[in-house]
Amino acid sequence: MTSAGQFHRIPVSERREITCRVDGKPISVFEGDTVLTAVLTFRRDLREFEFSSDLRSGFCLMGACQDCWVRKSNGERIRACSTLVADGQEIVTQHGGKTDG
Structure with missing residues (x-):
C-alpha cells in the first residue's frame, strides 16, 4: 500500500487486509485500524472545520x-x-472527500 496521505504505513504482515469506503471511494486498510488511520493513510485531511473551510x-x-x-x-x-x-x-466525511491525496 502506497499513498499520498498524512500517515505513512510501515509494513504490516500480521493483520488481515480489508476494504472500506470513504466518501464512496474504496480503500484497502488493515483489521484493527481506526477510521482515522484508514482515512489519513490515503488523504491529508479528515474533514472541514464546522465554522470555516479550514481542514482538520x-x-x-x-x-x-x-x-x-x-x-x-x-x-x-x-x-x-x-x-x-x-x-x-x-x-462519510463532512466535505465528501474533496481533497483526495
Whole structure:
C-alpha cells in the first residue's frame, strides 16, 4: 500500500487486509485500524472545520478533543480516532472527500 496521505504505513504482515469506503471511494486498510488511520493513510485531511473551510485531521488522537467526528453511511456520528474500521464499512466525511491525496 502506497499513498499520498498524512500517515505513512510501515509494513504490516500480521493483520488481515480489508476494504472500506470513504466518501464512496474504496480503500484497502488493515483489521484493527481506526477510521482515522484508514482515512489519513490515503488523504491529508479528515474533514472541514464546522465554522470555516479550514481542514482538520484530528488533534488529540485519543477521543478527547472531538476534532475527528465523521459519520457512518446510516448517519451515526463516530469519533474516527477511537472507532475501529470494519470490513465493508462506509464512512462519510463532512466535505465528501474533496481533497483526495
